[in-house]
Structure formats: structure tokens, C-alpha cells
Amino acid sequence: MxxxxxxxxxxxxxxxxxxxxxxxxxxxxxxxxxxxxxxxxxxxxxxxxxxxxxxxxxxxxxxxxxxxxxxxxxxxxxxxxxxxxxxxxxVLVAEPADGGTRSWRELAVVLGCAVGAGVAVKVGSFLLGDDTAFLRNVALLVLPFLAGYLAWKRRVTWQVGVALLVPVAVLATVLNVYPFAPDGSTALLAAIHAPVVLWAALVGVAYVGGRWRSDGRRMDFVRFTGELAIYFALLALGGGVLLGLTAGVFTLADLDLQPALESWILPFCVPGAFVVAAWLVEAKQDVVENIAPVLTRVFTPLTIVMLVAVLGVLLSGGWVVDADRELLILMDAILVLVVCLLLYSISARDPLAPPASFDVLQLGLVAVALAVDAVALVAMFSRIAEFGVSPNKAVALGLNLLLLVHLVRSAALATAFVRRRRPFDPLARWQTRFLPVYAVWAGAVVLVVPPVFGFA
Missing domain, CATH: 1.10.8 (Helicase, Ruva Protein; domain 3)
Known part of the structure; x- marks a missing residue:
């Protein structure tokens, strides 16, 4: 060489x-x-x-x-x-007197970002007024504070800081300037896909510190996303129990906590908890990495059982051609969940370990997901042929085609790995290198789909 x-x-x-x-x-x-x-x-x-x-x-x-x-x-x-x-x-036995200075400084930054996100949501709900407009902008009100904390944590350069402002400015302009029809499909699609764009182009770039071309850093971001979801769910469950007990005490005292809950507590607590969950992931990475493999091994077989049951119901009931919109949306949600589980499983796996039984199980998950995706595509083409193209059908079809490409290539690489013909690295690299495609597609849904369909 x-x-x-x-x-x-x-x-x-x-x-x-x-x-x-x-x-x-x-x-x-x-x-x-x-x-x-x-x-x-x-x-x-x-x-x-x-x-x-x-x-x-x-x-x-x-x-x-x-x-x-x-x-x-x-x-x-x-x-x-x-x-x-x-x-x-x-690492060292002795600790300097100011050893905890940075931890307190970081805690102050986290709390400031959490409170800032809550204030932004509260002010945004008051200024925007319309629920649809608020829904379109809610990601713009919360995610910049999370990205700000991560940018501070990574000590990003000013060039990266300027790059982080670009997606925020573009989406803020598009989401509030486009003449969306009230209660139109394109407005809802833009509201759903804008967080995906911001998560990749804003939070993702801040997390990797501007190293968006690094496969390893993108895989770290995948792991961070899964761990953040775990911590946020735990915080939400604990907070829900606490609020429920508090509301019960207020009810016994003939006091109604509902107005304060809707107007002040939830608007501040939910976005604040999101930022705090990110801080917990950063501070307790070693603890979560012990949990991650367990979660993937528990939910992978359960998801396979669910997919097989869904596929059996669809094929036996003759619903493939007659599937309605709600069923197709549910199938897309299931497939997205499968891809997320696949990504998190790969991110939590030791890349140097040889193929094992769980890798075969994961390959089975991908194979069943491919079958469900094929059924969904048949149903979508059938509905388009019968009723024509609409914004919802076009976006759903595009997403399913992306999922098909992702899953087919993943199945091929996973098969080669299980058969010991290729190492694990190509399978992991494929996941991280295909992720930007989803972000680009989400950006197209926000920027291109509304004017193509007349903002209907």
C-alpha cells in the first residue's frame, strides 16, 4: 500500500x-x-x-x-x-478547590435555556394567537435554546454559530410568510416536518460541533436522540404523577388547578424538561449506555411480534386495496418507529463484536418491516389511482419510498454481516449517511410541497 x-x-x-x-x-x-x-x-x-x-x-x-x-x-x-x-x-485523586466551577456554570446555562424555552413558548402562544400558527412555530420556539446549550457545551466556532442561524431564519420566514389555507393540509404537513429539519440542521449540527461529515459524530447524535427520548419520557412520567397528586390535593381543597396548569405550568415545564433531559444525557452518558442495549433487546422482539400481527391483519382482512387514510398514517408511524429502533440498536451495539443471535433477530425486524412497507406502498398507489394526488398522499408516498430504500440496503448489509461476509461498519455507516436524506425530504415538504399544491 x-x-x-x-x-x-x-x-x-x-x-x-x-x-x-x-x-x-x-x-x-x-x-x-x-x-x-x-x-x-x-x-x-x-x-x-x-x-x-x-x-x-x-x-x-x-x-x-x-x-x-x-x-x-x-x-x-x-x-x-x-x-x-x-x-x-x-482520574486524579486530588481535586482543585474550583473543580466544580464549570459544573455550576453549566447548570446555570441549562436552567437559563430551559426558562428561556418556556418564556418563548408562552410569549409565542400569546403573540401568534392562532393554534395552527403556534403549532407551525413551536419547534422554532424551543429547539434554538437546546441548540444554544449544545453549542455552548461544544464551544463551536463563530462560523458554525452563523450556520446554525440559517435554518432558523429560513424556516421562520417560510412558516410565517407562506399563505397557508386555514386548516389546510400543507400547513399541517409543514408543522409536522419543520421540527425534523430543525432537529437535523440545528440541533444535530450543534451537537456534533460542526463536524457534520463525521460518521462517528452522526452516530453519536443518533445515540443522543434515543437517550434524550428516554430521559424526557421519564421526566414526563414523573412530572405527570407529581402534577396529578398536586391537582388532587387542590381538588380536595375546592381549588381548580386546571387554568394554571394549561396557561402557565405546562407551557414552562414541557419545553424546560426537554432542555433538562438533554443536560442529563450529557451528564450521565455512562448510565444510559448501560440501559440502551437492554431496551433494544426488549423492544426488538416485541416490535417484530407487532409487525407480524399488523401484516397478518392487513393481508387476511383484504384491507390492502381499501386501506383508508388513517390506517396508512398509522402504518407510516409504525415504520418510522421501526427505523428509529433500528438506528438506536445499531448505535448501542459494540461494532467490534462478532455476529450474534440478536443480529439475526434485528435482520428479521428489517425483513418484516419491508413486508409492511410493501403493503403500504400498494395501498398508497391504489388510493392515488382511485382518488388522485393530494398533499398528504404525495408526502406519505415519498416517505415510504425513502423507508423502502433505507430498509432494503440495511437488510442487504445486515445479511452480509450475519453471514460474516462483511464487517459491521458498512451497516452503521449506511444509517448515518442516509439520515440527511430524511432531513432534505422534510425540508422539501416544508419549502416545496405547499406552493406546488397551492398552499391548500
């Missing part, structure tokens, strides 16, 4: 090796995503120096990793050089 020249684009195999190293380091306790980024930069610098001296990519990688020493030693070195880091206490 020819030696790489300084500044050349790394070979694909080198990127695979670095990706495996990063996944291994990422799972170690007390090492945050930002620290892994710095360690990866350190590793890449050593690889570049070694390739410049005449080694090929594989030799340079092995020598660089060996010279970096074991991870505990590297962690200790990082702790000495970056004394303000919170995780220093887990």
Missing part, C-alpha cells in the same frame, strides 16, 4: 479503524464526547506524522494507537492538561 501524503484524504480503511477506536473510547466511563473529539484529533495528528515519514495508513494507525498508551493513561494526561474538566475527579 502506498504511503499517504500529508494533507491527503484518508483512505476508507483508515477511517474504519479510527471509527472503531472512537466507538471503543466513547464507551469508556468519564470520557465525554468533547474529550473523545480531542483524543481523536491527537490520534489523527500522530497518524499524519507517521504517514508523512513513509508508513502506510494501517501501519501508522497501529503505531499511533500504541504510542498513545492505554486509555487510563491518556485520560490522566487529559485531566492534567485540562484541569477545569468535571471528570478530572474520576
Amino acid at each position: 502506498a504511503a499517504s501524503t500529508p494533507g491527503a484524504v484518508p483512505h476508507a480503511e483508515l477511517e474504519v479503524q479510527i471509527g472503531r477506536w472512537r466507538d471503543y473510547v466513547r464507551r469508556r466511563e468519564a470520557i465525554s464526547a468533547a474529550d473523545v473529539d480531542e483524543m481523536e484529533d491527537h490520534l489523527r495528528e500522530r497518524v499524519a506524522d507517521l504517514t508523512a515519514s513513509g508508513l502506510d495508513d494501517e501501519e501508522a494507525f497501529l503505531v499511533a494507537v500504541r504510542r498513545m498508551g492505554n486509555l487510563d493513561a491518556v485520560s490522566r494526561e487529559f485531566a492534567v492538561e485540562h484541569s477545569e474538566r468535571l471528570w478530572k475527579q474520576l
Whole structure:
């Protein structure tokens, strides 16, 4: 293998090796995503120096990793050089007097963003008035505060900060300037897909610190998204129980908590809890990573059973051709859930482990999801042929075609991995590299679909 020249684009195999190293380091306790980024930069610098001296990519990688020493030693070195880091206490015995300064500063930033999101939602609901307009803008009112916290956490450059403003400005203009028909389909579609665009182009870019081309960082964002959903659900359940008990006490005292609940408590608590959940994910990554594999192993077989039952009902009842809109929407929701479970399962898996029984089970999940998607596509083409094209049908058809491509390629790569013909990395890379396609599609639904269908 020819030696790489300084500044050349790394070979694909080198990127695979670095990706495996990063996944291994990422799972170690007390090492945050930002620290892994710095360690990866350190590793890449050593690889570049070694390739410049005449080694090929594989030799340079092995020598660089060996010279970096074991991870505990590297962690200790990082702790000495970056004394303000919170995780220093887990590496060094002695802790400086100001060791908790950054943690308190971060807590203040989180609380400020949480309160800011609540205030934005409350002010937005008052200024917009119309429920439909508020629904279109609610993501614009909440997600910038979450992205702001992540940008502060990642210490993004000013160029990345400016890039984060672009999707917010574009969507804020489109969602409030387009002449949507009252209670029209395109307005609802825009309201549903705008959060998807913001989640990818705003929150995602802030989370990866501007490194949107890195497969490893995008996979970290997938993991972050799943963990955030877990923490937010836990906060919602706990908050719901607390509010229910409080409302019960108020009722016994002949006081009605409902007006305050609708006007003040929920508008502040829900968006605030979303930001706090993100902070918990960042602060307790090692705890959630122990939960993630368990959740995927529990819900994957349950989801397969659900899909088989759905497929059996659809085929036995003759509902494929006569499926109504509500059924098709439900089928799309199920398929999206399957893709999310697939992504989270892959993000939680050890990429260096050999194929196991759970990988076969996951392949079965993809196969059954493909069958359900095929049934949904037949039903959609049937409805379009009978009733014509509408905004809802066009968007649903586009989403199902994207899901079909995603699942077909995933099935092929998963089959090759289970049969030990290909490593796990191509399957993981396919997930992260196809994710931007969903974001682009969601952007097209917001920007292009409304004028094409006359904003109806």
C-alpha cells in the first residue's frame, strides 16, 4: 500500500479503524464526547506524522494507537492538561478547590435555556394567537435554546454559530410568510416536518460541533436522540404523577388547578424538561449506555411480534386495496418507529463484536418491516389511482419510498454481516449517511410541497 501524503484524504480503511477506536473510547466511563473529539484529533495528528515519514495508513494507525498508551493513561494526561474538566475527579485523586466551577456554570446555562424555552413558548402562544400558527412555530420556539446549550457545551466556532442561524431564519420566514389555507393540509404537513429539519440542521449540527461529515459524530447524535427520548419520557412520567397528586390535593381543597396548569405550568415545564433531559444525557452518558442495549433487546422482539400481527391483519382482512387514510398514517408511524429502533440498536451495539443471535433477530425486524412497507406502498398507489394526488398522499408516498430504500440496503448489509461476509461498519455507516436524506425530504415538504399544491 502506498504511503499517504500529508494533507491527503484518508483512505476508507483508515477511517474504519479510527471509527472503531472512537466507538471503543466513547464507551469508556468519564470520557465525554468533547474529550473523545480531542483524543481523536491527537490520534489523527500522530497518524499524519507517521504517514508523512513513509508508513502506510494501517501501519501508522497501529503505531499511533500504541504510542498513545492505554486509555487510563491518556485520560490522566487529559485531566492534567485540562484541569477545569468535571471528570478530572474520576482520574486524579486530588481535586482543585474550583473543580466544580464549570459544573455550576453549566447548570446555570441549562436552567437559563430551559426558562428561556418556556418564556418563548408562552410569549409565542400569546403573540401568534392562532393554534395552527403556534403549532407551525413551536419547534422554532424551543429547539434554538437546546441548540444554544449544545453549542455552548461544544464551544463551536463563530462560523458554525452563523450556520446554525440559517435554518432558523429560513424556516421562520417560510412558516410565517407562506399563505397557508386555514386548516389546510400543507400547513399541517409543514408543522409536522419543520421540527425534523430543525432537529437535523440545528440541533444535530450543534451537537456534533460542526463536524457534520463525521460518521462517528452522526452516530453519536443518533445515540443522543434515543437517550434524550428516554430521559424526557421519564421526566414526563414523573412530572405527570407529581402534577396529578398536586391537582388532587387542590381538588380536595375546592381549588381548580386546571387554568394554571394549561396557561402557565405546562407551557414552562414541557419545553424546560426537554432542555433538562438533554443536560442529563450529557451528564450521565455512562448510565444510559448501560440501559440502551437492554431496551433494544426488549423492544426488538416485541416490535417484530407487532409487525407480524399488523401484516397478518392487513393481508387476511383484504384491507390492502381499501386501506383508508388513517390506517396508512398509522402504518407510516409504525415504520418510522421501526427505523428509529433500528438506528438506536445499531448505535448501542459494540461494532467490534462478532455476529450474534440478536443480529439475526434485528435482520428479521428489517425483513418484516419491508413486508409492511410493501403493503403500504400498494395501498398508497391504489388510493392515488382511485382518488388522485393530494398533499398528504404525495408526502406519505415519498416517505415510504425513502423507508423502502433505507430498509432494503440495511437488510442487504445486515445479511452480509450475519453471514460474516462483511464487517459491521458498512451497516452503521449506511444509517448515518442516509439520515440527511430524511432531513432534505422534510425540508422539501416544508419549502416545496405547499406552493406546488397551492398552499391548500
